[in-house]
Amino acid sequence: MKANRLKQFLLSGVSYAIPFVASGGILIAISIAFAPMTAKGPDFSNAPFLKLINDIGSAAFAFLIPVLSGYIAFGIADRPGLVPGFVGGYIAGQVGAGFLGGIVSGLLAGFLVFWIKKLKPPRYLRPIMPILVIPVLSSLVVGFVMFKIIGAPIRDLMAAIQHWLTIMNTGNQVILGIILGSMIAFDMGGPVNKVAFFFGAAMIQKGNFAVMGACAAAICIPPLGLGLATLLNRRLWTEQEKEAGLAALAMGAIGITEGAIPFAAADPLRVIPVIMVGSSVGSVIAMLGKVGDHAPHGGPIVLPVVDHRLIYCLAIVAGMITVALLMTFIKKRLNRSRSQ
Amino acid sequence: MTIVAVTACPTGIAHTYMAAEQLEKTGKKLGIPVRVETQGAMGIENELSPEEIRDAAAVVLAVGIPVQKRERFEGKKVYEISPGEAIKNPEAVLLKIKNDLGS
Numbered sequence: 001m002k003a004n005r006l007k008q009f010l011l012s013g014v015s016y017a018i019p020f021v022a023s024g025g026i027l028i029a030i031s032i033a034f035a036p037m038t039a040k041g042p043d044f045s046n047a048p049f050l051k052l053i054n055d056i057g058s059a060a061f062a063f064l065i066p067v068l069s070g071y072i073a074f075g076i077a078d079r080p081g082l083v084p085g086f087v088g089g090y091i092a093g094q095v096g097a098g099f100l101g102g103i104v105s106g107l108l109a110g111f112l113v114f115w116i117k118k119l120k121p122p123r124y125l126r127p128i129m130p131i132l133v134i135p136v137l138s139s140l141v142v143g144f145v146m147f148k149i150i151g152a153p154i155r156d157l158m159a160a161i162q163h164w165l166t167i168m169n170t171g172n173q174v175i176l177g178i179i180l181g182s183m184i185a186f187d188m189g190g191p192v193n194k195v196a197f198f199f200g201a202a203m204i205q206k207g208n209f210a211v212m213g214a215c216a217a218a219i220c221i222p223p224l225g226l227g228l229a230t231l232l233n234r235r236l237w238t239e240q241e242k243e244a245g246l247a248a249l250a251m252g253a254i255g256i257t258e259g260a261i262p263f264a265a266a267d268p269l270r271v272i273p274v275i276m277v278g279s280s281v282g283s284v285i286a287m288l289g290k291v292g293d294h295a296p297h298g299g300p301i302v303l304p305v306v307d308h309r310l311i312y313c314l315a316i317v318a319g320m321i322t323v324a325l326l327m328t329f330i331k332k333r334l335n336r337s338r339s340q
Numbered sequence: 341m342t343i344v345a346v347t348a349c350p351t352g353i354a355h356t357y358m359a360a361e362q363l364e365k366t367g368k369k370l371g372i373p374v375r376v377e378t379q380g381a382m383g384i385e386n387e388l389s390p391e392e393i394r395d396a397a398a399v400v401l402a403v404g405i406p407v408q409k410r411e412r413f414e415g416k417k418v419y420e421i422s423p424g425e426a427i428k429n430p431e432a433v434l435l436k437i438k439n440d441l442g443s
Contacts, residue, residue, distance in 0.1 A: 011350040012405045018351060019381070075406040190424070191404060194350055258354035265428055 007191060012075030013106055014194050017068040020060055021201050021296045027057025029295030029305040061205060065093040065102035072106025077113035080130050084109035084138035088146050095151035098158040099202040104150060109142045158206075165208055173287040177214050181283030181319075184218035185275040189258040201296035209292030209307065216255070216306065217286040217315040218279035219298025223252030223259030224316065225278045225323025226271070229331075232324050236331045241266075255299025270334075274326045282319030286312060341441060342373040343434070344388050345400035346407055349423045352381030359402045359426035366430035372438060374400075379408055388412070398437050402426035417441075 031054035035042035044051035069089025073081030088105025092098065116134055125133065168176065183196035197219070200212035230237045230245025237245065244262040251259025264271040289311030295302050299316075306312045345363050349355035360376040367374030375396070377388045390412070393399070398417045401407055402425065419437060426433060 008404065008406050015350040015352060015381075015405050187424075189351060189354055191350060256354075261354065261358070261427075268428075 009072050009075040009107065009110060010103065011191055011194070013068040013070075013072035013103070014198060016071035016074075017064055017198075018194075020063045020067050021198075024057045024059070024061030024064065025201065025204065025294075025296035027053050028061065029057075029302070031057060032294050033304045062093070064202075064205065065099055066090045068099060069102040069106035069109065072103065073110035073113065076107070076110025077117060080117065080134045080138075081110045081113045083135040084113060084142040087139045088142040091143055091146040091151065092154070095147065095155055096158065097146070097151050097154035098206065099198065100158055101146065101151060101154040104154060105142055105146050108145060109138060112141060113138050162203070162206055162208060165203070165211065170288065174284050176211075177284035177287040178280045180211065180214045181218040181221075181278075181280030182276045184215055184257065184283070185222050185260075185279035186272065188222055188260050188264060188275075189256070193257060197296070200293075204294065204296055209294055210287065210290065212293040212296060213291035213306065213312070214283040214286045216293040216298035216302055217282035217291065217312060217319065219255050219257050220252040220300060220316060221279045221282045221319035221323060222257055222264075222275035223248035225252075225275065225320040226260050226263045226327065227252060228320050229324040229327040233328050233331075236328065236335065253299060254301045255297050257298075270330055271327070274330065275323055277326065278319040278323035281322045282315045285315035285318055289315065291315065341397045341438075342375065342392075342395060343367065343398050343400060343437060344392055344396040345374055345376045345402060345426075346379060346388070347376060347423055347426065348379035348403040348405050348407060350404055352379070355404070355423040355427065356380040359423040362427050362430040363400065363402065363434070366434055370431065370434055370438070372434055374434070379403075384408060397441055400426070400433065400437070 031044075031050040032042045035044055035047050035050050044054065066086045066089035069092060070082050070085035073085025073088075075081075085106050088109050089102045092101030092105050095101070097104075113134060116138065121129055121133075180196050180200070183192050186192045197215055200215040203209075203211040227245045227249035230242050234242065241263070248259040248263070260271070260275055264275070289308050291312045292307035293302055294305040300313075303309055303312065345360070347356045347359040347363070349359070356378050357380065360378050363374050363376050375388060375392055376386065378385045393412055393416065396416065398419060399413045401413075401418060401420045402423045403420070404423055419433070421433060
């Protein structure tokens, strides 16, 4: 099995799960943002309409792991993979194995069905293979494995990760911030970015908002920082780049890292390291400042649902300035060495 | 000689369409007609017709996720690359195919 294929299967699940994350996460975030905050969390007792929005959002969010698992299996085995994938993902959620459990159940379901599909059943069995034999048999096997064999160890692993996140010391916070920031900036909305983002979104579901907080700051820094760089020193940039800079500022403001792509595509070896540094600066500040993000989205647009808003803004601005100054410095040196 | 292509990325909002645009634009520049179908977050758009696939000399799949309806390309010469390659270096991709086909 080539690693590339495996990556495609995982991303197939992620690509179908993202709209559920957005729908559920944003509805939940809206309801929390407007409800009065108490020590025990948001209080919905006097706000039935907000409670309703929260319930709808929670319903959408509940599909996250089943859809992730189901469409990983779909990527491997096509339609017959859906049933055991969804069932396995649901069980992963039930036993507390979280999104790691969902990934495992999706792969398991997909490969199992892929293998069953290769069998050559007698002619009279063939019509009932896709509607009866495969769904029943594969659900049974995947369900049994998830409930009885690997569900519990994955649950314990997830619990250990969460525990580590909550007791993390300053040094580890810095390291995690750098990892998350670098991953978010590295491919600007591509697969590596999505892994970090998904980790943050999954942690929201588990009640840890700090990982997403760090991601949220990192997400908008590449486009915002590069946009700022084009404003800082206009004559270093071509007309096309200045235009792309304005577009990047707009995309950064609404949390779309992709806005940085035109710059990175033109000069990847210089731009990508710079934005990785900038996003890391933002992530680390957000981590240390205990910034929490209740919505699985980033950028200034999520400010209403962020904890410790001032530090969140500070993290973004610090990252932007880092990117803009580094970029200007590198561009100037480049121009000088060219003119010599 | 025509080439048909499918582009798809995990999120399906940016890379998918940038890859499609690059392939079409570069095809025009090199004088190679390229027909692109996108499989983005909106589902399949500009779907390739069976005739277009039948008449195509080669198929480019610029994808980061499994392609939907892949069976359409059975028996064709398929080049599988990442959307990133199609965005960054579409010319090399198309020229390689042109070279392989010897035309």
